[in-house]
Amino acid sequence: MAIEPPFFEKYKAILQSSANEKEKPSTVEGFEELELPLIDLSHLNLGPLERQECIEKMGQAAIEWGFFQIVNHAVPDELLNRLKQEQIKVFQQPFDKKSENNFLNLSVQSYRWGNPLATSLRNLSWSEALHISLKDISKMDEYNKLRSTIEEYAEKANFLAQRLAEYLAQNLGIKANYFQENCSPSSSSLRMNRYPPCPYPSMMFGIIPHTDTDFLTIVSQDQVGGLQLKTNGRWVSVKPNPKALVVNIGDFYQALSNGVYKSITHRVIANQETERYSAAYFYCPTYETVIESCSKPSLYKKFSFKEYREQIQKDVKATGDKVGLSRFLL
Numbered sequence: 001m002a003i004e005p006p007f008f009e010k011y012k013a014i015l016q017s018s019a020n021e022k023e024k025p026s027t028v029e030g031f032e033e034l035e036l037p038l039i040d041l042s043h044l045n046l047g048p049l050e051r052q053e054c055i056e057k058m059g060q061a062a063i064e065w066g067f068f069q070i071v072n073h074a075v076p077d078e079l080l081n082r083l084k085q086e087q088i089k090v091f092q093q094p095f096d097k098k099s100e101n102n103f104l105n106l107s108v109q110s111y112r113w114g115n116p117l118a119t120s121l122r123n124l125s126w127s128e129a130l131h132i133s134l135k136d137i138s139k140m141d142e143y144n145k146l147r148s149t150i151e152e153y154a155e156k157a158n159f160l161a162q163r164l165a166e167y168l169a170q171n172l173g174i175k176a177n178y179f180q181e182n183c184s185p186s187s188s189s190l191r192m193n194r195y196p197p198c199p200y201p202s203m204m205f206g207i208i209p210h211t212d213t214d215f216l217t218i219v220s221q222d223q224v225g226g227l228q229l230k231t232n233g234r235w236v237s238v239k240p241n242p243k244a245l246v247v248n249i250g251d252f253y254q255a256l257s258n259g260v261y262k263s264i265t266h267r268v269i270a271n272q273e274t275e276r277y278s279a280a281y282f283y284c285p286t287y288e289t290v291i292e293s294c295s296k297p298s299l300y301k302k303f304s305f306k307e308y309r310e311q312i313q314k315d316v317k318a319t320g321d322k323v324g325l326s327r328f329l330l
């Protein structure tokens with residue numbers, strides 16, 4: 001049975017009606033490849049000077065790029081490889097099974113593919129994802145190896161994300177226990193992405209341009225490449241580093257830092273030949289958490305995660321786009 005979602009059937013009408021569209025997404029020009037700032041977390045355990053330098057370098061990257069890479073992050077390669085193997089296994093299941101309502105005993109929205117609300121080439125995506133809210137993990141079958149691997153990874157990712165968020169907070173004078181108070185291992189989520197080879201790489205994306213709805217994201221990607229970020233008005237490709245995890249600032253940290261740290265628009269381009277996998281850990285607060293800028297005058301109204309999400313759902317329905325933080329500008 002076929003594993004691929006029915007992208008072609010779903011997108012046929014848009015592809016045909018857009019055959020002469022001038023505004024095709026420009027996804028296949030020669031993009032400059034960029035090595036993101038590389039932060040060696042082992043420096044945090046050297047002397048106080050090295051530690052301070054490392055924290056400042058992280059803050060600087062969050063200000064200038066909204067993105068950086070980390071090495072010596074204490075997540076074992078073996079665990080990352082195991083997560084990828086489990087991810088491959090789950091996506092290799094027949095599409096009919098993956099799209100069942102109770103697939104893996106998770107909620108209906110967990111398995112996603114393409115962009116169901118797409119109306120034009122601009123918002124077509126050629127990928128599938130398993131988006132697991134970590135509070136749902138206990139619903140999965142206990143003896144499932146996917147579940148135990150995700151649990152193991154989520155624990156490490158949560159620890160790492162909290163540390164990164166706290167180091168970043170030091171540069172801004174945010175109190176040390178802010179994240180401990182507002183986030184819990186079950187408030188975050190893990191999104192496993194699969195990008196199948198796409199026959200129309202010049203017409204659509206792997207994932208459409210977006211910012212992340214969280215404090216920060218930790219991405220483990222394979223060596224295929226395709227992740228791009230927008231910097232100074234141009235798109236650049238992130239060069240995969242086999243030893244590193246990618247970290248990016250999300251909307252909530254941009255709001256909390258009063259615009260100092262940047263939640264940068266990023267996307268994944270489609271690839272005609274090679275399948276790609278990535279796993280994104282979204283470090284999020286609990287639903288009730290109210291996010292308020294750490295300095296005055298505030299650029300943003302305060303909002304709860306719940307309000308933010310509801311606004312996104314409304315905007316996606318009405319416009320096909322999440323809009324995001326600009327909705328909450330004062």
Ligand SMILES: O=C(O)CCC(=O)C(=O)O
Binds near residue numbers: 191221266268279280
């Ligand atoms: O696949 C990637 O490298 C990034 C994925 C991503 O941006 C996301 O899942 O939000």
Ligand SMILES: [Fe+2]
Binds near residue numbers: 210266
């Ligand atoms: Fe993202």
